[in-house]
Amino acid sequence: MSDNPQRKIIHIDMDAFYASVEQMDNPDLKGKPLAVGGNEVRGVVSAASYEARKFGVRSAMSGAQAKRNCPDLIFVPPRFDRYREISKKIQKIFHEYTDLVEPLSLDEAYLDVTQNKKGNPSATLIAQEIRKRIFDEVGLTASAGISSNKFVAKIASDYNKPNGQKTINPEEIEDFLEALDIKKFYGIGKVTTEKMYQHGIFTGKDLKRKTSEYLEEHFGKSGAQYYKIVRGIHNSEVKPNRTTKSVAAEHTFDTNLTSEIFMAERLERIATELERRLQKHKISGKTITLKIKYSDFTQQTRSKTLPYFVSDKGIIFETVKELLYQERMKDSVRLLGISLANLNTEIKKTVVVQLRFEF
Template identity: 80%
Template sequence: MSDEINTRKIIHIDMDAFYASVEQMDFPEWKGKPIAVGGSETRGVVSAASYEARKYGVRSAMSGIQAKRNCPELIFVKPRFERYKEISNKIRRIFHDYTDLVEPLSLDEAYLDVTQNKKGNPSATLIAQEIRHRIASEVGLTASAGISVNKFVAKIASDYNKPNGQKTVPPDEVIPFLEQLDISKFYGIGKVTTQKMYQHGIFTGKDLKAKTKDYLEQHFGKSGGFYYAIVRGIHNSAVKPNRISKSVAAEHTFHENLTSEIFLQERLERIAAALEKRLKKHHISGKTVTLKIKYSDFTTQTRSKTLPYFIADKGLLNETARELLYQERLKESVRLLGISLSNLNTEIKKTVVVQLRFDF
């Protein structure tokens, strides 16, 4: 095992069914009941599901129709993102009591580098326990944690004892831990790649580790080198406290499928206005406009255009998105439209992180 993975103590904190848990906390009558945040019996997509709903196979990104079919008693709840952000900010303040090296991945999860920490505590395991206890007592929600020497292993470990649990994978256990793991549990290996690996006789980390780098690159392209490294516990990505978004987006799912570009054009104006508001709030502009179209059969199409200058104005966003809309005929009726802006002016920013080694 490379000495490079022995240099850090990384914690990955992942809130348990965050959106659904917030709703059950705020509305006690829903505690212990299967709820889905987002979607409905007839439209939309589930954003999050309570553990009671998950027992019936209800998952995020599932259509509301399928979710209700799986769980007839399912309660659909309208998302309250401002509330989720409020709770998320409380949780992040707890994180910053221990370290300033906090990299949020979303409202409900983050990496923390506690190699050096504000409490002077040499045990990352005890820090994770303390953070989870504080989240439970001060916020009222449960969280799970993974603790290890890099972000990749910590991320996998946080799923190991969910919900409301944690797992530590110290340096000398990283390789055995990864070897016994089913390949489908590897973070970054999706369903399609998992099936492809099965076809190559790769079912566990040990099977993956038995393949040469050349073999993996030959059959899995550039990702082959990544797979070769991670199964050996090598993942040197630092925790980036000022993690910069590569794109900013706004989208909307319609109550009824739309078939006319004229009706869609009207909706684009509203989406562009919402996107402008987000961009100006964070002083962000970008050059590449992408139009996202989700059809009634749930297939998704994207069309992009890169401009020679930075924009953030709703008029220019709408004008470019409208041009992309008329670029080619619609394949089906449309259930969702979205506009995103990438190639941002924020990408020139950099963060320098210095990390030292301590006993785990």
């Protein structure tokens, strides 16, 4: 059981945020299957409306596959400036209740309301009030999960989506997790889920039967974490100032690249944008990573750690070129990215720049 049952954590998650903003701004799109990003020929879906999700359209799916799943699908280009504008309004509402707000992205955040500005002892009622205010003042729906730790609150927010909420009281946590399908555990992805199935772990109860030693033997360091979380032990605090772990810039191309020469040209542009962002925030780092996504959507990374901090485009680009020519490409390339990690500074949150020159 959690060592901090007195903590009151809310996880707010906007419902199909990007798609909902588009439908709000363009009433003609309401009630229709909508994909933000991509197109029926190329590209990747950034977000899908609930009408599109009924046809199996999901984020990170290729636009072509999404169109096959849903022939009536409407594609719209993303408008990140608009999404950030809306997100700031939502964040402002959060801060009227507590300063302990940890944004995870533009559309979700943790709030610690154990001690809150409204003096309301009920996290459940606070969540209801926040969701109502978001709807009244912004025009969008949100879902919420409420519990005594971040892990359970995150799972609970997905339980009654869209436009719902669920509270898991401290004394209910273990029973709730025991009955939960293992694939619904936050942080356990498809690969780990399949591996757990192979070990006879299908629910939280199955996971709880395994010893810490068994889980560590078969799942490495994560095994110890799985042992704790299924028992409701997750003491991570809501951190308003999140440590930057990496700064990245990447770009998906309209036409697959097959020549390293053309790739190098694109990477130079990406390095230029990365340098601009690094210098704007006075960030430098030592570990440079080249990200490659192939036409079959498989992904590869190649990294090099330098003995000194860098933010200069020239050094970053030369290092990335070295990584590019390190080995031959196994297929044509649809996306390239550069990230810098092992940083020298801390800012509010991870900075990620998605370049869209040809969208």
